[in-house]
Structure formats: C-alpha cells, structure tokens
Amino acid sequence: MAALAVALAAVGPVLVTPQASYAAENEDIPAKRAADGLLGGGPIVYDPPPSFRHEARTCSPRVPLCVRSERTVPGTTILAVLASAERAYSTLTGALDLPAPDVDPDTLAYDVFLAEGETARTTLAARDVRSNVDRARSFTVLDARVRPGCSLDATMARELARAALFRSAPATDRASAIAQATYLSHLVAPCGVALEADAVAEFQGHPDRAITDPNAGEVAPEIATWSWPPSRTSELHMRGAALFWSRLDWAFGRNPGGIVRATWALAPSITPLNAPRWHDEPDVFDVLRFTFKNALSTGSTIADLMLDFAVARAFIGSSDDGFHQPEWRSVGEAGAVRLDWDIPWPHTPARFAPRAAPAPTGSSYLLIHRDGAPKGSRLRAEIEWEQHALFRWAFVKLDKDGRELGRNVIATSERATEAQMTLVDLDDADRVLVVGVNTGDPAFPFDPNDEVWEPHGWLVTLASEDSAH
Template sequence: MLDGLDAAERMYEALTLALDVPAPDPDLATGKLQVYLTATAVADAPLGTRAFWSDIDRASAFVRVPRGLSRGCTLDTAMAEGLSLAAARRSAPAMDDATREGMARTLAQLAAGCPDGQRLAEAQAFASHPEVSWMTGFAAADGPSGAVYNHASTGFFQWLDRHYGAAPGRLLRMVWAFAPTKTPADSLRWVNEPDAFDVLGESLKDVRFTGSKLEDVLVDYAVDRAFMGRGDPRFVDAEAPAPTIDWSIPWPEKARRLLSGRPIAQHGVSYVLVDHRGAPKGSRLRLEAEWEYEARIRWVCVKLDENFREKARISVGTPERATEAQMSLANLDDTAQILLVGVNLGDPKFPYDPDEIVAEPHAWLLSLQAE
C-alpha cells in the first residue's frame, strides 16, 4: 500500500510538473483523485463523471493499478499510465481508445523513465507482425498465441513525439489542447470530432517538405521502423525490435514476381530486401508494383550500406487513386542492399477516421528485374 502511495505521488509530480500534463479532475463527491490497487490486469482509468458545466468535453476518472507489482520500474510505469489516462479523460474524453492509450503510455514512459516487461513483450509481437495496423493491433483470438494486442499505437506516438515535439510530451499535449470536442448533453456516446488525426493533419502540413501531408509522416514512420533494433544510432530502441522482413532475395538477374506473404492492413507495412552485392557495375533495378483496389499503397526504396545503414530513400511516385506504380532505381554502385517498403495508407476515397471500422487488409504483387 505504501509503495503504491509513494509511486502515485512521484508519478503525479513527474507528469504534472516535469511534463506539464494537465492534472486529472478529482472526484466531484470527494474532491480527491481516487487511485485503487486492484486485481485488474493492466492500469486503466475508467470514466468518472462528465463535467456538464464545461463548454467543452471534460470528465473525471479514477485510476486502477494492478496490485502486487514490485516497487520500482514496473509499479512506476503502471501508475504513470493510469494517471496519464485519467489526465486524458479530463482533456480529451471523446478520444478513441487506441489514440488515448498510445498517448498515455508514451507520457507514462517519459514520466517513469524506464521500460517495463509488458511493453517489451508487446513490442516484440508488434515487430513480428508489421502488416498489422498500429492503431487497431490484433483482434481477439488473432495474432501470436491468440493474444489480444491493442497497444501498438504507443510505438507510433513515441516516434512522433521524439521527431516532431519541441520538448518531451509537448506534441501530445498540443493534440489534446487543439482538439476540444463538444458532445451534446443528450448524446449516448462521445462525439470525437475533431479527432487527434484531424489536429495532426493540420499541424504537420509541410513539415517534411513544401506540400507534404500527414501521410508523408506516416510513410516516414513505416520506413524508420525497419531500422529500429538494428544498431543504427538514430533508432536504437530496446523496446522496438527489428521488424520481420517479408522477402529477402538475391540480385534479380532474371525477373522475379513476389506476392505479399501477408496482406497489409491500413497503417501496416511490408518489407522486401534485395541484395545488390556482386551485381554488375552500373546495374539498375526495375520495380513494378500492383495492389488491390480500395487501398493506397505507397512504396519507398531505401539504399543501404553493408551495415544496414540508410544511404538514401527514394519515394516511388504514386497518383492518388492508382493501383500500380513503377520505377527504375539507378546509381547503385555503392549500395549493398536495397530495402523496398510498402505501406498501406487506406482507402483513398475516405480520409482516415480512428472511430470508423478499418477496412480489410490488402495484398500486393511486386515485379523486380535487373536492368
């Protein structure tokens, strides 16, 4: 009990003072934030009371943390996660579960300052299935060993905060502040408009290059995931093991046609590795990709050195509603390997909405030949 109280006080101060996270609203009846050590499997923050007096959506929550956690990193991380979820209930109670949990876990990692075993196990499962959407994860009874896995969004929000936040956690707090929702008092469910991705879509315009959009940031994340856990000093992250490579082939002197081993869901990604070592000098690689209708798959070619370090990345031009793309990749003499990255950005007819049911995954066909 005393360990839990100590962890609650320290993580509350780390979140609200060091990271400037809005303090969770207390219980209206007691005027205190209630924290319980219970038999729950993971930390959470169930909804308490909606603040009908507020002009924008706002609510209180109570925190539940698994009892019996050992003092130190495990307990601190769980407590910080519960408190972060409670803070999200205050600032953005209409937010969808995947976004709320991903952001809260990112803030919890910053507050606690250390990884926990559960997060490491989930990161391993996530790396083994890059084709899965990081917003939905595995549905019940799917995925390895039938595990329910729905925290994959944490990896994305950690990456986003590191790359585009002016200070740790600031980008996530900005999303909460810039996405106030106003749900009618008689509504049976929260109205999550604008949602977090509406805010990110506006905030990250032109951040990559003039005219770039949020989808360009999502493609960058898909490419960067390939380097996590491989010793690249930019992406060393013990919590993000190297993802599974779908195909690894020698230099295609004769034409090769590769079918996606597993179809990719929206935000999911496939990796194809082509070995260029030993190829004739001046050789080029011809790439022709096709994919199913109602999906937009963006392809990126990444030139690698002998140590799997990135030398250059080239995006394959793809019209908005195309189902195919082609490119001839040249200037490969100092390139050891070529990584082809295909990321599914979803149905081009509909903008992404985290509250909508994500469409089924889609397959691709890749034709490769040396020139």
C-alpha cells in the same frame, strides 16, 4: 487559449490548423460517415470503483491524490504506490505540462485503488456536465500485490497519463489513448521502454495491421470493442503503437510529449450527454492531417508522415542505426519488423505479393540483398495495388551494418494504382529495403474509430538492369 498556445509551441516549426479550419474544409465528411454508419467514437462505458469492507485511505500531502485499499494491504505497498504516484503526477503535470486529472468531488483527490487480482486500468467515472466540450474524470485500479520498482513506476505513469487524457480529450479512440499514454509513461520512467518488449514484438510482428487497431487478433471485433479488459493480443498491439507517437515526437516535436499534447488541445469534441458513444470529431488523425499538410515538404501530406514512420519502424531495437529511434534500442530483437520477403538480387524478373495485405496505416517490407549483383547494376521496380487505397513507397539503401545510406521515394498521385522506379548508384549499398504503406482510401480520410479496416494487396515486380541497358 493558454493551453492551445503551449501545444502549438511544443510542436515546433509545424503549423497546426485549428478546429475551425477542420470544420470549414471538411463540412461534408461527417455527412459521408453518417451515411456509411461510421460517425462517432468509442463506447461510453462507466465503471464502478472497487468497494472495500474495511477501507484504508492514504493521501499525499503534496499532490491531490489518494491510495485506497483494504486495511489488510501491507503499509509498505501502499506507501510505495503513493510515492510512485506522486513522482508520476509531478512529472506529468510539471515537466511535461499535461493537465492534472480531475479529482473526485467528494474527496477532492484523484483516487488510486489497490484491489487484489485486478488488471491495471484507468476507467471513466463520470462526465463533467458543466463543460462546453467533452471532459471527464476517472480513477485508477492496480493489483494490490504490486511491488516497488520500474514496473510500478511505468504502470503508474501510464495510468495517470490516461487519466489526464480523460480530462482533456476523453473521446479519443481507445487504441490511440493507450498508445499515447504508454509513450508518455516512457518519458516519466525511461526504464519502462525495456519492459515493453512483448508489446513491441506484437506490434512489429504484424506491421500489416492498422496502427490504431483496438481489436488485433479478435474474431468478432464489433463485439470486442465493448469489452474490458481487451485481449492480451489487443493490449500488446495498442501499447506497442507507442512507437508511432514516439517517432512523431522524436522527429518533429520541439519538447518531449509536445505532439501528443497538441493532439489533445486541438481535438475538442462535443458529445450529447445521453449518447451511447463518444463523438470523436475531430480525432487525432484529423489533427495530424492538418498539422503535417505541406509541413515535411511542399505539397506533403499525412501520407508522407505515414511513410516516414513505416521506414523508421524498420530501425527499432537491435536494428537501430542511431538515426531513427535510438531510445528503443533496449528492446533488442523484439523490435525487428516482420519482412514480407527477404530475397537475393533478382538476376531475372520476379514478382512478389504481400504475406498479409496491409490495412490502412499498415505497411509491408521487402529486403533485397546485393550479394552477387553486377557492378553498376540498377534495380527496376514496377508496383501495382488495388483500387480504393493509396500506397506510398520508399527504397532505402542500407550498408553492411544496416545503417541507412539514403532513400528514394516514388511520387504517386492520389488516384494512382501503380508506380515505377529504377534505382541507381547501388554499388555502395549492401541491401535495399523496399517499404510500402497503405495510407487508406483517398475518398475517406482515415478514421481511427472505424474499428474494422479493409486491407488491400499489392504486386511488386523486381528486375536487375545492367549499366549498359
């Protein structure tokens, strides 16, 4: 209960509905998902730790953590890794108040292995059979050729945050787990934000993808889900999704890491010991769905939260205006979101379709320049989209420096497939950014474990209207 109270306090003014309310209000959802073969979570895969012919084991005198490697690994490398791990461990479990990773019952310490040529990873070692809810211990593997510096500190913080998640909510879908761990690592080692430029570029370069897509760019995602390591594209996309959790924490959290910590505390799962996959119910999006119900405004839902993020991700890196996520300014041009259309003022009606139809939680962007627009002219927009998807739309007014002057959101009902708006008072705007987000099928709440999501297309018709019209 103490952890629950801390998590609730960290979220601030937003009220979180506990698991009991989730079960009461959604008792039919598991049955629906089971009928469609969607019930469950990611695969439960145990990974054996590296073995060494002549092992050296170096342990911290301050925290329950040991570095294990071959004796041929330089002592300076071992001590640098141990020092980095101590700093990350102390900050994660201290200032950020995350639970400490479970220790190995034989060594009574959390193990970090250094093996040459290995990809940095934290993987499942064993489940805690005594716990009433899912709980697991893990271990971390790093390349024995690591060097001291920001990269090591950021990597270590990310992997230890992942280990803490294995203890608290091991059923969390892989993409959300990696995104959350990456975001938490930036709180521990802020210099690591600039090192994520490639991940941000991949994530922002494909805004149509689902935020939690663990198989970005994969030809056969149903097979790729079981493989490790993920493809380079998938890994970059999942790490780039740290933008989502960063935005939630920056805009709605009271304490650093508070939103992430709350999703861990409020998503306990129970998976049978012989199950091949985790039972990730409720998942992190179930927590967000109830957390943000009526939280942003009267009648607001998670769809409004997704639209807020879709707008915010247009102001990353060099596009930052100081009001959305300024801590990501260091990624520069890598933060630019891909536009579906960059068009002049529509003196005559014009119709546009997406370059890539967005999957659930994916978004689309149209940038309209005001150059040559008559004074007092208005912008008329008529939008339609495919059935079995709820789209939310916002029109963001920008000045000549790219700062947001204001936004207008089109109200849409749950079953709507079209929307219209006339935008006025545009004389002070240099550009208008049209942002649309696919919030998923209203009949089936978004589940990050679905793994394959159906994209839906849209058509936007734009036309100029003069003030006398």
